[in-house]
Amino acid sequence: MPGSPFIIVAIDGGAASGKSSTARALSERFNLLHSDTGSYYRAVTAEMLRRGAVPQDLGSVKRALADLRLATRIEGRSARIEISGHLPGDEIRSREVNDAVSHFSAIPELRSSLLAYQRGQAEAARKGGFSGLVMEGRDIGSVIFPDADFRFFLHADPAERERRRVRQGQVDRVAERDRLDSSRKTAPLSLSEGAVSIDTTHMTIAEVAELMAGIIAGQAAKP
Ligand code: DC
Numbered sequence: 001m002p003g004s005p006f007i008i009v010a011i012d013g014g015a016a017s018g019k020s021s022t023a024r025a026l027s028e029r030f031n032l033l034h035s036d037t038g039s040y041y042r043a044v045t046a047e048m049l050r051r052g053a054v055p056q057d058l059g060s061v062k063r064a065l066a067d068l069r070l071a072t073r074i075e076g077r078s079a080r081i082e083i084s085g086h087l088p089g090d091e092i093r094s095r096e097v098n099d100a101v102s103h104f105s106a107i108p109e110l111r112s113s114l115l116a117y118q119r120g121q122a123e124a125a126r127k128g129g130f131s132g133l134v135m136e137g138r139d140i141g142s143v144i145f146p147d148a149d150f151r152f153f154l155h156a157d158p159a160e161r162e163r164r165r166v167r168q169g170q171v172d173r174v175a176e177r178d179r180l181d182s183s184r185k186t187a188p189l190s191l192s193e194g195a196v197s198i199d200t201t202h203m204t205i206a207e208v209a210e211l212m213a214g215i216i217a218g219q220a221a222k223p
């Protein structure tokens with residue numbers, strides 16, 4: 001859409017609520033840079049584990065954080081994190097990372113080390129010639145971009161979300177991660193005021209993406 005304003009779309013929600021698939025669909029539809037902040041927390045968690053840091057020992061976490069150099073590599077429409085020159089791969093979806101990520105993500109010092117990085121993705125999107133940014137996570141509409149042009153909150157029945165992970169071939173205790181992510185003190189997963197809440201339990205990804213795209217294009221009423 002030449003001449004249209006740069007937009008920021010925030011998508012928050014629990015594990016396997018449909019954030020990544022819908023964010024990818026929107027990024028293609030509106031030429032947006034796609035930033036999956038869950039993958040950033042996962043990548044930092046994998047790096048913490050690699051360096052022997054443990055969530056219960058703040059000193060070990062701070063030491064490991066002190067020498068992380070974060071950079072962004074844009075591949076297609078996806079903004080990928082590089083940590084100290086290394087582009088993380090499939091290890092960020094491993095069982096070890098699934099089990100540890102919510103514990104590391106609850107540490108305020110670790111969250112602060114990703115804050116400016118995440119906000120900087122808007123600039124990366126402008127520089128890369130994108131029409132905007134679609135960022136998904138847990139605190140995007142509440143903390144990272146509270147003034148985003150569009151803020152969505154996706155949720156789904158926990159049993160359906162476990163099934164989605166199994167279909168993806170992953171072992172992931174989604175209800176347990178959600179419990180930890182929602183109950184932490186810093187930037188918990190929560191429906192922020194003004195966000196459009198969508199129950200995706202009985203919807204296909206295409207239907208959810210269509211609904212969101214309609215709202216962004218100004219054609220659909222908010223549910
Ligand atoms: O989206 P995901 O399931 O891949 O995210 C993995 C974990 O990262 C999630 O359980 C909590 C954490 N996370 C977070 O704390 N804040 C975000 N904005 C995104 C993810």
